[in-house]
Amino acid sequence: MPIFLDRIMKYYQLIGPVKTEKGVSFEYVSECDKVDLDYLGHTVLPPKKFFFPPIEEMFAYEYDETGNLRIYDFLEEVSKGMRVIVGVKPCDISSLLVLDKVFTGEYNDPYYTTRRNNTLVVGLTCNKPKEYCFCTYVGSGPSIKKGFDLLLSDLGDMYLVEVGSEKGWKLTKFNLDIFNEAENEDIKERERILLEVEEEIRKKGLPNFATIDKVLVERFLDRIWDDYSRKCLACGKCNFTCPTCRCFTISDEPNPDLKSGKRFRIWDSCHFLSFTKVASGEVFRKDRPSRFKQRIYHKFVYSINEIGSISCVGCGRCIEVCPAKINILDVLKEVIVGGKSVSAKVS
Amino acid sequence: MVENPYLPKLAKIEAIKEETVDTRTFKIKILDEKVRNSFNFTPGQFVELTVFGYGEAPFSITSSPYEHENFSITVRRMGNVTRGLFRLKEGDIIGVRGPFGRGWPIEKIKGNDILIVGGGIGLAPLKPLIEYIILQRRLFNNVILFYGAKTPKDIIYKELFDIWKQYINVELTVDFAEKDWGGHSGPVTVLFKNFKLESNNIYSVQCGPPIMMHFVTRQLLSMRMEPEKIYFSLERNMKCGMGFCGKCMTGGRYVCREGPVFNYSEVKNFLETPV
Numbered sequence: 001m002p003i004f005l006d007r008i009m010k011y012y013q014l015i016g017p018v019k020t021e022k023g024v025s026f027e028y029v030s031e032c033d034k035v036d037l038d039y040l041g042h043t044v045l046p047p048k049k050f051f052f053p054p055i056e057e058m059f060a061y062e063y064d065e066t067g068n069l070r071i072y073d074f075l076e077e078v079s080k081g082m083r084v085i086v087g088v089k090p091c092d093i094s095s096l097l098v099l100d101k102v103f104t105g106e107y108n109d110p111y112y113t114t115r116r117n118n119t120l121v122v123g124l125t126c127n128k129p130k131e132y133c134f135c136t137y138v139g140s141g142p143s144i145k146k147g148f149d150l151l152l153s154d155l156g157d158m159y160l161v162e163v164g165s166e167k168g169w170k171l172t173k174f175n176l177d178i179f180n181e182a183e184n185e186d187i188k189e190r191e192r193i194l195l196e197v198e199e200e201i202r203k204k205g206l207p208n209f210a211t212i213d214k215v216l217v218e219r220f221l222d223r224i225w226d227d228y229s230r231k232c233l234a235c236g237k238c239n240f241t242c243p244t245c246r247c248f249t250i251s252d253e254p255n256p257d258l259k260s261g262k263r264f265r266i267w268d269s270c271h272f273l274s275f276t277k278v279a280s281g282e283v284f285r286k287d288r289p290s291r292f293k294q295r296i297y298h299k300f301v302y303s304i305n306e307i308g309s310i311s312c313v314g315c316g317r318c319i320e321v322c323p324a325k326i327n328i329l330d331v332l333k334e335v336i337v338g339g340k341s342v343s344a345k346v347s
Numbered sequence: 348m349v350e351n352p353y354l355p356k357l358a359k360i361e362a363i364k365e366e367t368v369d370t371r372t373f374k375i376k377i378l379d380e381k382v383r384n385s386f387n388f389t390p391g392q393f394v395e396l397t398v399f400g401y402g403e404a405p406f407s408i409t410s411s412p413y414e415h416e417n418f419s420i421t422v423r424r425m426g427n428v429t430r431g432l433f434r435l436k437e438g439d440i441i442g443v444r445g446p447f448g449r450g451w452p453i454e455k456i457k458g459n460d461i462l463i464v465g466g467g468i469g470l471a472p473l474k475p476l477i478e479y480i481i482l483q484r485r486l487f488n489n490v491i492l493f494y495g496a497k498t499p500k501d502i503i504y505k506e507l508f509d510i511w512k513q514y515i516n517v518e519l520t521v522d523f524a525e526k527d528w529g530g531h532s533g534p535v536t537v538l539f540k541n542f543k544l545e546s547n548n549i550y551s552v553q554c555g556p557p558i559m560m561h562f563v564t565r566q567l568l569s570m571r572m573e574p575e576k577i578y579f580s581l582e583r584n585m586k587c588g589m590g591f592c593g594k595c596m597t598g599g600r601y602v603c604r605e606g607p608v609f610n611y612s613e614v615k616n617f618l619e620t621p622v
Binding site: 058059061069071073075102103105106107108109110111217220246247248249250251252254258261263265268270275276277278279280282284285290294297298301302305306 | 350351352353354355357397399400401402403404425426427428429440557582583584586587589590591592593594596597598599604618619621
């Protein structure tokens with residue numbers, strides 16, 4: 001594998017999972033032996049930061065000496081160079097497929113789509129889930145059928161490689177000396193490992209979360225939401241670590257000369273009071289339950305109409321990082337099992 | 348390189364008109380001729396307007412759709428961007444993106460009676476519709492405008508009402524009347540006292556503060572107006588205008604892209620009732 005990554009680095013910028021003090025994290029890699037393809041479950045932040053960075057400088061503006069205003073589009077920088085991201089788990093690949101649907105359609109988000117088109121995805125099937133993983137209940141792991149250029153499976157002494165696209169095929173074609181044709185047994189071994197992972201996650205005995213939208217709609221006014229939202233600190237960590245959360249706000253930052261400045265967009269959180277605030281001061285989600293619910297209803301109800309599927313990929317990051325120890329699986333289970341009585345009805 | 352819909356097109360402030368103490372109408376001309384000629388909008392649509400250094404905010408287009416060289420927006424000094432805008436002079440450069448969203452259902456309401464209800468600066472997105480109706484007057488039946496403002500001083504487009512009255516019925520009310528105010532006083536719903544639904548062939552369109560739209564909608568429903576004929580324009584935090592930033596989402600719908608104009612039948616089953 002290091003040889004392959006080394007060769008990739010000759011032509012592409014390489015992004016891969018790297019061990020850091022805070023856990024395994026996707027980073028730009030300059031030495032390929034730093035890449036850690038043995039990481040458990042998922043990285044700290046999902047790969048979305050390489051397609052939709054926390055802060056994106058969109059353009060700069062400047063008044064010249066004659067008073068004319070010029071705009072410098074940073075998109076030109078974004079479109080330079082090709083990248084390969086390796087070691088993306090199926091849950092995170094699924095999240096990119098969700099973001100693809102969100103950021104294209106009637107309009108296309110050029111910052112996102114340019115980076116997507118610039119970047120080859122080398123996936124990695126999951127050999128061992130982490131404590132909070134639940135991909136099998138949302139149909140996004142431990143393996144995946146599309147969304148990758150190459151898909152690696154760690155078989156112990158070698159990797160099985162599945163080709164997912166023309167671009168992926170080219171990556172292997174020029175490196176045939178380090179690839180051997182896969183044997184049937186190798187494919188069977190991959191199936192065996194995947195089944196093992198699936199069974200381990202299945203032990204959690206959760207319902208299929210892809211079809212809970214009707215129950216959620218019925219229980220929108222359930223008291224459960226009040227109970228959980230009282231614990232919620234509205235810190236936004238679940239949004240920022242979520243591989244499919246993509247809400248943002250847009251701001252200008254003038255330079256001290258007031259003649260130039262930048263516009264940027266920055267990750268935002270539906271848990272923040274300011275999220276829905278308009279200039280008049282009106283806030284459309286004032287109470288905590290309404291903001292607590294927005295993320296969950298967007299993932300499990302609204303997304304079905306928006307992109308044709310739910311938008312939770314079961315990575316479990318939001319559970320892992322929540323400082324109030326709110327576990328979305330507990331919330332959903334409780335709602336499905338029957339919830340509590342209906343809280344005060346809002347007209 | 349791909350077209351970047353986030354880049355504002357440069358435009359010039361052609362004229363500024365004082366409407367009230369805190370509200371002005373800005374006439375805007377897009378600099379690039381090609382962009383200007385392809386700028387076509389439906390009444391009820393909005394633009395994202397940039398005041399460089401202050402940021403960007405959504406504003407309804409208030410000029411007639413038959414005006415081609417320029418378009419206008421009516422702005423109340425409220426937040427950061429509007430404060431910046433109020434510092435600008437005629438000839439200053441701003442940025443424009445859009446138009447965005449779904450406007451008033453003009454085709455549907457043709458041939459019908461129309462009740463237009465506006466509150467405060469909410470008259471702004473209704474003005475291009477009123478001007479369209481007046482220019483195409485024979486395509487519409489009875490048209491009534493109910494407009495409410497806080498005080499007589501807060502009424503916008505004051506000089507236009509007399510012109511409009513020649514073509515459509517206009518009723519005004521103010522929340523707080525002053526001595527020389529001879530008209531109605533109270534919220535816009537007081538104008539409904541003498542209003543009866545005479546047929547089913549009537550549509551209503553409204554824009555105003557959320558509380559106004561809440562009560563007007565209920566008033567119309569109690570008069571048995573069909574929910575799919577009650578239209579309103581929603582105000583939300585529309586940052587990108589394209590359904591990406593997620594901030595305007597209401598009941599799972601993007602107000603910027605799927606609205607801002609909705610009818611009551613579309614929203615009544617929203618989990619978050621918007622009016």
